[in-house]
Amino acid sequence: MSDLSDLPLRLRETLERAGFTYDGVAELLGPLAHAALGRNETMPGLRRTRGGSPLETLVRLFLLQAPVSHEQAEAALPGLVDQLAVEGILAQSVGEVAARLDVRPYAADIGEDAVTNLWVVSDLTPGLDGLPQRVGSDHVLGISPASTSLAQLTMRHEVGRSLDLGTGCGVQALHLAAHSAQVVATDVNRRALWVTRFNAALNGVADRVDVRDGSFFEPVAGERFDLIATNPPFVISPATGERLVYRDSGLPGDRVVEDIVRAAPGLLAEDGWCQILANWVIEGGTSWDERLAGWLARAGRGLAEEQVDAFVVQREVLDPAAYVELWLKDAGHHPSTGGAHIDDYRHRYDTWLHWFEEQGIEAVGFGWINLHRSGRAPRHEFLEWPYEVEQPIAPAIAAWGRAAHLEVRLEDRLTRPEDIQQETLGAPGAEDPGAVILRQQRGLRRARQADTVEAALVGASDGDLTLGQILDALAQLLDRGIEETRATYLPVAQELVREGFLTQA
Numbered sequence: 001m002s003d004l005s006d007l008p009l010r011l012r013e014t015l016e017r018a019g020f021t022y023d024g025v026a027e028l029l030g031p032l033a034h035a036a037l038g039r040n041e042t043m044p045g046l047r048r049t050r051g052g053s054p055l056e057t058l059v060r061l062f063l064l065q066a067p068v069s070h071e072q073a074e075a076a077l078p079g080l081v082d083q084l085a086v087e088g089i090l091a092q093s094v095g096e097v098a099a100r101l102d103v104r105p106y107a108a109d110i111g112e113d114a115v116t117n118l119w120v121v122s123d124l125t126p127g128l129d130g131l132p133q134r135v136g137s138d139h140v141l142g143i144s145p146a147s148t149s150l151a152q153l154t155m156r157h158e159v160g161r162s163l164d165l166g167t168g169c170g171v172q173a174l175h176l177a178a179h180s181a182q183v184v185a186t187d188v189n190r191r192a193l194w195v196t197r198f199n200a201a202l203n204g205v206a207d208r209v210d211v212r213d214g215s216f217f218e219p220v221a222g223e224r225f226d227l228i229a230t231n232p233p234f235v236i237s238p239a240t241g242e243r244l245v246y247r248d249s250g251l252p253g254d255r256v257v258e259d260i261v262r263a264a265p266g267l268l269a270e271d272g273w274c275q276i277l278a279n280w281v282i283e284g285g286t287s288w289d290e291r292l293a294g295w296l297a298r299a300g301r302g303l304a305e306e307q308v309d310a311f312v313v314q315r316e317v318l319d320p321a322a323y324v325e326l327w328l329k330d331a332g333h334h335p336s337t338g339g340a341h342i343d344d345y346r347h348r349y350d351t352w353l354h355w356f357e358e359q360g361i362e363a364v365g366f367g368w369i370n371l372h373r374s375g376r377a378p379r380h381e382f383l384e385w386p387y388e389v390e391q392p393i394a395p396a397i398a399a400w401g402r403a404a405h406l407e408v409r410l411e412d413r414l415t416r417p418e419d420i421q422q423e424t425l426g427a428p429g430a431e432d433p434g435a436v437i438l439r440q441q442r443g444l445r446r447a448r449q450a451d452t453v454e455a456a457l458v459g460a461s462d463g464d465l466t467l468g469q470i471l472d473a474l475a476q477l478l479d480r481g482i483e484e485t486r487a488t489y490l491p492v493a494q495e496l497v498r499e500g501f502l503t504q505a
Helices: 007-018 022-038 043-048 054-063 070-076 081-086 145-153 171-177 190-202 255-267 288-298 320-330 342-359 394-403 452-460 467-477 482-498
Strands: 090-093 096-099 101-111 114-123 159-165 180-187 209-213 225-230 268-283 309-318 361-372 380-384 420-425 435-440 447-450
Touching (some): 007 114, 022 043, 043 054, 054 070, 054 096, 081 090, 096 101, 101 145, 101 171, 114 171, 114 190, 145 171, 145 225, 145 394, 171 180, 171 190, 171 209, 180 190, 180 225, 225 255, 255 268, 268 288, 288 309, 288 380, 309 320, 309 394, 320 342, 420 452, 435 452, 452 482
Parallel strands (some): 159 225, 180 209, 225 268, 309 380
Antiparallel strands (some): 101 114, 268 361, 435 447
């Protein structure tokens, strides 16, 4: 692959002129074909793109992976076909042009309800229409559920310097460039580095994205960042000699995630955040939060000023069999993908399960690790929350960071956010409810069971009375001691504020 010159800019102008945007493609395909493409099925899309317009040709070429005539390719990409072929993005044969790389329109949420059109180059999507989906060791993964999850998790406030650790195709770097003065993007996959540089140039942010070759934090040793976002190669697998760089770190177990958690505090600027999408081992006899708490206890050891707050959310737990099946299919090693013989599949499956048993791994957790260098005594919260949340979730993570060190006092005036609702549970006809549940409708959509005083406290918190006045009134109403009520429910009010059920007025 050669120097990029002006090819990305010319390609962008051509894509824009053709209307090759996320909304443009969705409108062309219609709901049925668009949904089918999301399931890796192309036939409905092929039926919708027979007209030969530049937009239809681009959709067939890059998204449906269908060859087009040389004449159609030239009409859709005037003056670009030969150069795109030289760069390895297209392949030409007698009379036909086919895509060798995926060029995909992407609507990126850049904060405050703003969306911008981007284009992301990556390796072709494997497994369309049930075809074999084996990928090479240096495969450059495109937009995936994991990359979308990290984008929704990452905060979008204005920052000076940000780091996209393990950039892959560079989609996180493109997001970060929208609100960072400088982005550093690192990877060990040389093909990924070229793709990231191309994507930065294609989207007009090459001047803000510094792409560096190197493993994990090695290329940025001694530097500081206001924001680090990473979806590291976290798949927990035995060392079999086969490694897919985009998902396998080469380190044992969940060591790659532990190393990032331990090292990240040393690279965070004051008030900086590190946000990690990760897997972790759940061992027999040890709870998941106890294991991760051990990582945090060793993070920044000896550097008290670099201790960090941590908000860790476990979103999903898979048993070993389900985990192995998931990633064997991902790598094209399941017979249903057309990429493996049943005997080979069973051997891999057995090897992986045997290794899990040897390591004492009972399950694998998936979720978010958010580290914040607040400059205060570290606060850690571990939340198991597999339920639906509001996306993007980043504002809720930021709100947790703001509330983590708030100290609630009796003289404070608290207010109830508008999204808090109360549910009562009990047998039909019962005089009193068996339980009262407070539930958030936004953000994490947490829920907590409340007793009579707690529910009344939240209901009465409209900013007019102080916390002390409300608790004293409730004590008198319920014939309870005032000092006892204050002592019991001041810590509860603190929890309600830190969890977002109340806010300080």
